[in-house]
Amino acid sequence: MKIKMLDLNQQYLSLKEDLIEKLNEVMMSTNFILGSNVKKLEDDVAKYSKARYGVGVGNGSDAIHIALQAAGVGEGDEVITSSFTFFATGGAIARANATPVFVDIDPDTFNIDPQKIEEAITNKTKAIIPVHLYGQMADMEVIKEIAEKHNLVVIEDAAQAIGAKRNGKTVGELGTAATYSFFPTKNLGAYGDGGMIVTDNEEVAENARVIRVHGSKPKYHHHVLGYNSRLDELQAAILNVKFPHLEKWSAARRERANYYTQHFNDMLKDIVTTPIEKEGNYHVYHQYTLRVPDRDALQAYLKEQGIATMIYYPIPLHMQPVFSDLGYSDGDLPHAEKAAKEVLSLPMYPELEKEKQDYVIEKIVNFYKK
CATH class of the missing domain: 3.90.1150.10 (Aspartate Aminotransferase, domain 1)
Structure with missing residues (x-):
């Protein structure tokens, strides 16, 4: 018997007709960048996350990086996170010109140990990134208390945990922002790269929207250094079929x-x-x-x-x-x-x-x- 880690073929066959219909709609519309499908997905995923705003970006790694920058994290800042995670978490901190501070995990859940967070805080600490590893939320209540005590930003790395809950709260409710990956292997996966930031903070959301289009607002006027990182309309259409x-x-x-x-x-x-x-x-x-x-x-x-x-x-x-x-x-x-x-x-x-x-x-x- 041959058994794959993940077999997406069965899922595709069950949704094939709806997917082809939706993709054809996008092709006929010729609206391929930040169109109605991206807006719908942003609204739906934000609502699902009990957040006010969703900002679609190019991938989950960019979601973390842009969320950090949108929340004001940059050069000279330290960001505390788990050492036991995919490279994107630490890489995003470094790409934001901040310094990653790695701490140990709870051996039962593999998630960041809140007690280790408090020990690692210095006068340079600006943010915490708890990673909800394997699909289980970290101890967000305690992490939120620590963040409020020290006036820190909390960016939830929820690349693996869309839909996860803790004590009735869902991903996106307790942090400054949460980030998702729509990489094809994820629980909600596109047929290419994709990511999203969800947040209740209007300023963070607006900053993220500007950063994802080269830091441009209005068009061709650049006041911040941004990136080309937009969720693709075709990928958003696929995700809209899958999301329900x-x-x-x-x-x-x-x-x-x-x-x-x-x-x-x-x-x-x-x-x-x-x-x-x-x-x-x-x-x-x-x-x-x-x-x-x-x-x-x-x-x-x-x-x-x-x-x-x-x-x-x-x-x-x-x-x-x-x-x-x-x-x-x-x-x-x-x-x-x-x-x-x-x-x-x-x-x-x-x-x-x-x-x-x-x-x-x-x-x-x-x-x-x-």
Whole structure:
């Protein structure tokens, strides 16, 4: 049996007619840049996030970068974030001419440890970027309290967590802004790149709109240094077709995650650690990630059995060569470093059949029973 990490073909076939119809409408309109589809998606995603404004941008990485700049973060500022995340988080801070300050994670959720945030605050700290990793929100109530105490900006990196909730609050409600990625593999994925900033702050939203069009307002008048980073009208049209299905897809991901968890806890409870969903959280399982012993050997074995897996992420950001000048050393952030050696993400998507999950479970059990 061959099992992919993600199979988008089934999703496409279920939406094919609607997608082709919507794309044809855009082609016939000849309105390809910042048209009605982008506006509709901005409005819908903002409303879904309990935010007043949505600003579509070119990709999720630009969303973080532009949100930081729009909130006034720049040269000389420090931004505290998790070391255990995709490079875009740290890269966006550096591209905004600020200094990333990496802190350790909660080993249960892989999200940033709020206690470590407070310890890292200096007189140069301007912002915090909590990353809602794998689809579970960080402890935003505590992070918000810390931010208010120290007058800090909070940009939620929600690239993997659209639709996630915590104690009745959704992504986008508790921060200065939240950022999404619509990369094709995301829970709400385009057929190319795309991203969005959502915020309740009118000034941040307006700044972001100006920055995404070369810093131009009005056209050809440039008062700030911006970028060419606009959400494409064709991608927005695709996302508008997909968006009404998001809640159903999130529920299906949770069902499949629970199925994995029940079986692993029954058969390998003392060997593998299944995802821990903190009380009050609604985890949308962008990834289903285990902690396992002999991770690399298990991954090689599963590949032989036709099962795709991924390691998100093998090198924490504080150990990346590009950030070597920040002065971190091996052992500085032990939980992030340990996670990087143990995590393994399994196939996860809404259409994943139980037959395939059973095969994955069987092979992992066989590996450890040997």
